[in-house]
Amino acid sequence: MNNELLFQQIQKKRSFLCVGLDTDIQRVPKNLLNAADPVLAFNRKIIDATADYTVAYKPNIAFYESLGWKGWHTLEKTVEYLKSKYPEIFLIADAKRGDIGNTSDLYARAFFEKLDFDAVTVAPYMGEDSVKPFMNYTEKWVVLLALTSNEGAADFQYLKNEESGDQLFESVLKTSQNWGTPENMMYVVGATKAEKLKEIRQIVPDHFLLVPGVGAQGGSLQEVAKNGMNSHCGLLVNSSRGIIYASGEKDFAKKAGEAAKAVQQEMELLLKEKGL
Amino acid sequence: MNNELLFQQIQKKRSFLCVGLDTDIQRVPKNLLNAADPVLAFNRKIIDATADYTVAYKPNIAFYESLGWKGWHTLEKTVEYLKSKYPEIFLIADAKRGDIGNTSDLYARAFFEKLDFDAVTVAPYMGEDSVKPFMNYTEKWVVLLALTSNEGAADFQYLKNEESGDQLFESVLKTSQNWGTPENMMYVVGATKAEKLKEIRQIVPDHFLLVPGVGAQGGSLQEVAKNGMNSHCGLLVNSSRGIIYASGEKDFAKKAGEAAKAVQQEMELLLKEKGL
Numbered sequence: 001m002n003n004e005l006l007f008q009q010i011q012k013k014r015s016f017l018c019v020g021l022d023t024d025i026q027r028v029p030k031n032l033l034n035a036a037d038p039v040l041a042f043n044r045k046i047i048d049a050t051a052d053y054t055v056a057y058k059p060n061i062a063f064y065e066s067l068g069w070k071g072w073h074t075l076e077k078t079v080e081y082l083k084s085k086y087p088e089i090f091l092i093a094d095a096k097r098g099d100i101g102n103t104s105d106l107y108a109r110a111f112f113e114k115l116d117f118d119a120v121t122v123a124p125y126m127g128e129d130s131v132k133p134f135m136n137y138t139e140k141w142v143v144l145l146a147l148t149s150n151e152g153a154a155d156f157q158y159l160k161n162e163e164s165g166d167q168l169f170e171s172v173l174k175t176s177q178n179w180g181t182p183e184n185m186m187y188v189v190g191a192t193k194a195e196k197l198k199e200i201r202q203i204v205p206d207h208f209l210l211v212p213g214v215g216a217q218g219g220s221l222q223e224v225a226k227n228g229m230n231s232h233c234g235l236l237v238n239s240s241r242g243i244i245y246a247s248g249e250k251d252f253a254k255k256a257g258e259a260a261k262a263v264q265q266e267m268e269l270l271l272k273e274k275g276l
Numbered sequence: 277m278n279n280e281l282l283f284q285q286i287q288k289k290r291s292f293l294c295v296g297l298d299t300d301i302q303r304v305p306k307n308l309l310n311a312a313d314p315v316l317a318f319n320r321k322i323i324d325a326t327a328d329y330t331v332a333y334k335p336n337i338a339f340y341e342s343l344g345w346k347g348w349h350t351l352e353k354t355v356e357y358l359k360s361k362y363p364e365i366f367l368i369a370d371a372k373r374g375d376i377g378n379t380s381d382l383y384a385r386a387f388f389e390k391l392d393f394d395a396v397t398v399a400p401y402m403g404e405d406s407v408k409p410f411m412n413y414t415e416k417w418v419v420l421l422a423l424t425s426n427e428g429a430a431d432f433q434y435l436k437n438e439e440s441g442d443q444l445f446e447s448v449l450k451t452s453q454n455w456g457t458p459e460n461m462m463y464v465v466g467a468t469k470a471e472k473l474k475e476i477r478q479i480v481p482d483h484f485l486l487v488p489g490v491g492a493q494g495g496s497l498q499e500v501a502k503n504g505m506n507s508h509c510g511l512l513v514n515s516s517r518g519i520i521y522a523s524g525e526k527d528f529a530k531k532a533g534e535a536a537k538a539v540q541q542e543m544e545l546l547l548k549e550k551g552l
Binding site: 076097101104106107110128131145148160162165171175 | 401
């Protein structure tokens with residue numbers, strides 16, 4: 001999917017919400033546990049209930065991988081379901097991969113050929129040749145980790161380079177702009193440091209930013225929009241637990257839909273404020 | 277597996293070789309392509325032919341993941357084969373994972389519970405809480421990326437911190453020592469910069485180093501041993517393509533065994549020189 005189509009979806013749905021499909025088998029409501037594939041059954045119902053309010057889904061691969069090959073099978077079936085029923089919705093594999101070139105090639109094959117994701121999150125530590133293989137596919141995207149929302153982000157991401165004065169996450173943003181374009185690259189920017197978003201927007205004015213950490217991790221949507229939105233929105237804000245686990249009972253899908261709608265309505269106002 | 281047992285294996289086999297099971301379905305010899313699971317059939321024969329000369333195996337997860345859920349099934353069966361037939365051999369999942377704490381928990385579950393690996397390679401970018409969940413398991417190991425062997429290593433790993441004067445990979449080595457011990461943590465150090473190994477040994481005198489990049493990627497085993505070996509060896513040197521693809525014909529297993537034996541013999545001399 002290209003930039004333009006993604007922006008069209010945002011304008012049409014009045015939303016820049018990404019729903020994280022971090023489906024934990026231990027949190028699937030009891031009434032689904034007799035299904036042949038409880039995680040798939042849960043995902044389908046969550047997707048159907050939230051699709052009107054979201055422009056992207058982001059399965060977190062760890063949740064599927066922790067179930068072994070059966071989990072991968074569930075992931076494949078979830079992607080198939082999404083691509084057949086909601087082909088207009090942007091699909092991000094939250095995988096945080098990254099390895100030497102010939103190995104990244106294979107990760108790209110895993111997520112863009114074997115699975116039909118539109119984007120995959122990639123870790124920058126190993127540099128250019130670990131990232132570029134993911135960009136050899138037309139209309140597929142790398143979502144590169146820049147500033148993450150967890151506590152450990154402080155360990156290395158803020159280290160200041162003696163030559164440029166840039167913090168590591170700033171070096172990542174600046175250097176990686178030579179590897180791709182705003183048409184095939186986005187950045188992960190944690191919402192816990194909303195004031196940082198303003199600085200980041202100056203470095204990458206045109207790129208989409210994938211913002212986790214709104215909700216359970218404590219960021220504010222208003223702050224994110226104020227500091228991060230650009231003329232084509234340029235934001236995908238992720239919420240996982242706040243939506244998919246809005247209820248742990250039989251009514252989980254209905255409640256997830258309501259939670260997604262509430263976020264969408266807030267986003268609609270923010271888009272309107274920006275004249276989008 | 278603990279440090280002591282690993283060192284015992286090294287002394288017994290006179291080897292610190294790790295064989296990378298980077299099995300590419302496109303390079304599996306024709307005579308195996310009719311097997312129910314050609315990659316598994318290949319792995320079994322490679323393992324049987326090389327087990328006498330190696331103390332560790334390291335499946336590169338990307339190769340399995342690129343085949344979808346069936347690839348994960350093959351990986352599971354490969355691990356089961358190794359653990360039942362060669363329980364004394366150290367098993368490393370080359371996965372380069374790393375995510376926020378609750379997600380790293382799930383990756384740890386994937387590799388240490390669902391699969392019975394002894395160690396997993398982890399990327400440091402997201403800091404402490406992305407790494408520590410892998411160390412909540414007794415006698416399991418994190419192999420943290422420090423200095424990698426690819427060209428892109430130069431993009432960020434050499435950036436010098438203005439406060440400490442440390443390059444990023446040095447900061448990773450120093451900071452991460454507070455997270456674990458030489459009993460549950462190793463480091464990936466590329467062999468393409470053998471002179472760097474000497475510096476790295478001063479920072480982490482006791483930790484095992486996993487050294488890729490000998491062979492196909494161009495490092496020298498002698499240089500690695502000279503600069504990196506400590507009193508309990510402290511090295512695992514990986515070779516993948518040079519061994520598993522020593523021949524692409526019917527004799528692939530025999531040739532792989534010969535290639536592994538040649539490396540082992542070189543290692544035996546290096547251990548002897550060090551008095552081990």
